[in-house]
Amino acid sequence: MAIARPSLEDNPLEHDIEKMAPSGALERDPDGEYMLLNMGPSHPSTHGVLQIVLELDGERVVTAKPEIGYLHRGMEKIAETYGYNKFIPYTDRMDYLAPISNNIACALGIEAVNGIVTPPRCQAIRVICAELGRISAHLLGLGAFAMDVGALTVFLYTFREREVIYDLMEALTGARFTVSFTRVGGIARDLPDGWTDAVLRFVQKLPGTLEEDVELLLTTNRIWVDRLQGVGVIPRDVALDYGLTGPCLRGSGVEWDLRKEQPYIGYENYDFDVPVGEHGDAYDRYLLRIEEIKQSARIVQQAIAKLPGGPICVEDHKIVLPEKRKVLTSMEELIHQFMVVTEGPALPAGERYFGCENPKGELGFYVKTDGTGKPFRLRMRAPSFVNLAILPYLFPGALLSDTVAILGSLDFVMGECDR
Amino acid sequence: MTDLTDKATAEERPSVAVSAAMKVLRERWGDVIELAEENRGQWRVELSSRDPLVDIVRHLKETADLQFDFLVDVTALDHYGEEPRFRAVYVLRSMKLSEDLVLKVKVPEQAESGGTWAPSLTPLFRSANWLEREVYDMFGIEFRGHPDLRRIMMPEIFEGHPLRKDFPMEGTMTDHEWAEWIIARAQRVEESEAAGGTD
Numbered sequence: 297m298a299i300a301r302p303s304l305e306d307n308p309l310e311h312d313i314e315k316m317a318p319s320g321a322l323e324r325d326p327d328g329e330y331m332l333l334n335m336g337p338s339h340p341s342t343h344g345v346l347q348i349v350l351e352l353d354g355e356r357v358v359t360a361k362p363e364i365g366y367l368h369r370g371m372e373k374i375a376e377t378y379g380y381n382k383f384i385p386y387t388d389r390m391d392y393l394a395p396i397s398n399n400i401a402c403a404l405g406i407e408a409v410n411g412i413v414t415p416p417r418c419q420a421i422r423v424i425c426a427e428l429g430r431i432s433a434h435l436l437g438l439g440a441f442a443m444d445v446g447a448l449t450v451f452l453y454t455f456r457e458r459e460v461i462y463d464l465m466e467a468l469t470g471a472r473f474t475v476s477f478t479r480v481g482g483i484a485r486d487l488p489d490g491w492t493d494a495v496l497r498f499v500q501k502l503p504g505t506l507e508e509d510v511e512l513l514l515t516t517n518r519i520w521v522d523r524l525q526g527v528g529v530i531p532r533d534v535a536l537d538y539g540l541t542g543p544c545l546r547g548s549g550v551e552w553d554l555r556k557e558q559p560y561i562g563y564e565n566y567d568f569d570v571p572v573g574e575h576g577d578a579y580d581r582y583l584l585r586i587e588e589i590k591q592s593a594r595i596v597q598q599a600i601a602k603l604p605g606g607p608i609c610v611e612d613h614k615i616v617l618p619e620k621r622k623v624l625t626s627m628e629e630l631i632h633q634f635m636v637v638t639e640g641p642a643l644p645a646g647e648r649y650f651g652c653e654n655p656k657g658e659l660g661f662y663v664k665t666d667g668t669g670k671p672f673r674l675r676m677r678a679p680s681f682v683n684l685a686i687l688p689y690l691f692p693g694a695l696l697s698d699t700v701a702i703l704g705s706l707d708f709v710m711g712e713c714d715r
Numbered sequence: 716m717t718d719l720t721d722k723a724t725a726e727e728r729p730s731v732a733v734s735a736a737m738k739v740l741r742e743r744w745g746d747v748i749e750l751a752e753e754n755r756g757q758w759r760v761e762l763s764s765r766d767p768l769v770d771i772v773r774h775l776k777e778t779a780d781l782q783f784d785f786l787v788d789v790t791a792l793d794h795y796g797e798e799p800r801f802r803a804v805y806v807l808r809s810m811k812l813s814e815d816l817v818l819k820v821k822v823p824e825q826a827e828s829g830g831t832w833a834p835s836l837t838p839l840f841r842s843a844n845w846l847e848r849e850v851y852d853m854f855g856i857e858f859r860g861h862p863d864l865r866r867i868m869m870p871e872i873f874e875g876h877p878l879r880k881d882f883p884m885e886g887t888m889t890d891h892e893w894a895e896w897i898i899a900r901a902q903r904v905e906e907s908e909a910a911g912g913t914d
Contacts (some may be wrong), residue, residue, distance in 0.1 A: 649787070682842060684845075
């Protein structure tokens with residue numbers, strides 16, 4: 297379609313790339329006889345609607361120019377208009393491979409402004425859910441990555457495991473996918489009977505199935521190794537300079553995990569390792585995601601083993617809804633319910649940045665509250681957005697077929713990138 | 716409000732180095748620092764002038780004890796109805812200290828106050844490239860020194876800046892107007908191609 301295809305005048309390819317990308321990787325053709333190729337916005341390996349305008353010299357990429365924004369929905373504006381709790385369902389639609397992780401990050405970001413600390417049981421449930429979200433996101437990331445590179449089978453195996461997580465989420469929240477589970481100051485409901493046993497069975501079996509169905513197929517697979525090792529190398533300094541977070545940063549050898557460095561919801565009480573890569577290539581990022589799944593399974597087991605009792609929300613009914621039984625019998629609780637529903641949670645004015653280690657990287661929230669039921673500003677620092685900015689650096693010099701492997705190894709989601 | 720002071724202190728980490736750095740900042744740039752306060756272990760520094768921002772960030776980045784060498788986020792706030800209207804917000808991180816630091820700069824809207832611009836941090840951090848483009852797109856703050864300041868989310872031809880408080884939630888064009896505009900643009904492209912355009 298003509299309108300989706302930028303012409304050369306619309307996209308002057310030459311003015312910025314040379315400043316941002318390593319120079320000297322390729323000598324520019326003085327005649328300017330490069331082929332212009334549009335990858336995306338609907339391309340199977342761009343994981344959504346990412347468009348990359350590539351300049352090709354034969355099969356090698358000379359310049360790459362990502363165009364994003366096709367999925368922009370103005371979520372930050374929506375947050376300012378609808379208020380805190382009404383915004384939680386929108387966060388499901390950001391990183392839609394791990395909706396519950398976004399719910400938790402959003403609630404934590406809003407709570408962090410006034411230092412609201414949720415009860416221990418709520419924190420433990422949030423940890424279990426966040427790690428299940430991470431497992432789910434990494435499983436799909438690995439499956440889609442393998443599929444992009446040509447190993448179709450793995451996707452089916454990882455999706456079989458994700459299906460179990462969908463079922464668990466359905467039992468917990470009533471929704472399989474867009475769960476909207478957290479509230480400011482707590483979570484929507486307590487765990488159903490037998491849920492922790494089902495989770496335990498799943499996470500105990502997971503490392504074994506992962507080894508059997510994913511690692512045996514891929515880790516020493518000659519094609520897989522040849523296609524990934526040395527591809528998409530991000531040196532340590534470059535990763536930091538571009539602000540990468542999550543597995544992309546750790547793959548480059550930077551041991552930085554917010555769960556360890558700035559612990560929240562009680563992550564300091566769990567014993568887990570932060571894997572780091574050595575070479576910063578796509579293969580390292582693959583190994584790292586496998587290891588992170590196993591570590592997440594460890595965290596979930598520990599959290600279930602010492603799951604505390606008690607309330608699941610803070611005891612302040614100006615912030616969270618009171619029990620329905622009390623609403624129907626007590627005047628004060630009725631007023632609280634009315635105020636929380638109509639006006640929103642009463643959060644005093646303040647502002648703070650809060651970062652949360654999500655599957656794709658650091659999902660940060662800069663929230664400014666103004667004492668009303670709606671945020672003055674709710675800024676979301678999306679890891680996929682920041683991680684994708686490295687493409688003009690990574691692509692030049694790569695083969696066209698490698699670009700697909702690089703995209704898969706970065707593991708981004710456009711719903712989160714564009715917001 | 717729930718009283719959670721006991722639990723909140725457990726979250727706070729000692730930030731001796733940052734407190735010392737605040738002292739240095741106050742000594743060197745005391746006239747522009749309007750506010751420097753700590754919110755549960757995170758310092759926020761508000762500057763009245765945008766001119767020394769790059770120097771301050773360079774100082775924070777290059778001082779060996781601090782090493783705020785990771786730019787986490789760039790964003791902005793719109794205090795509509797006030798002048799200066801905007802605040803540019805920079806979140807810096809020191810991985811050495813495991814500390815975050817928020818810098819806020821006042822950005823006026825009126826031309827007589829210098830216009831809607833903020834200094835760009837792209838010379839110091841490459842991550843500033845896209846983050847500042849997004850702020851430019853959403854708030855219309857021009858980042859001086861940015862190598863490639865274009866819209867990033869909205870189409871290039873879009874008018875207005877959606878995250879400004881005076882931009883209506885429902886947008887400025889109806890769906891029908893958008894459809895008409897898109898068709899007209901497609902026709903223009905086709906005509907120019909038929910007339911022997913590039914491609």
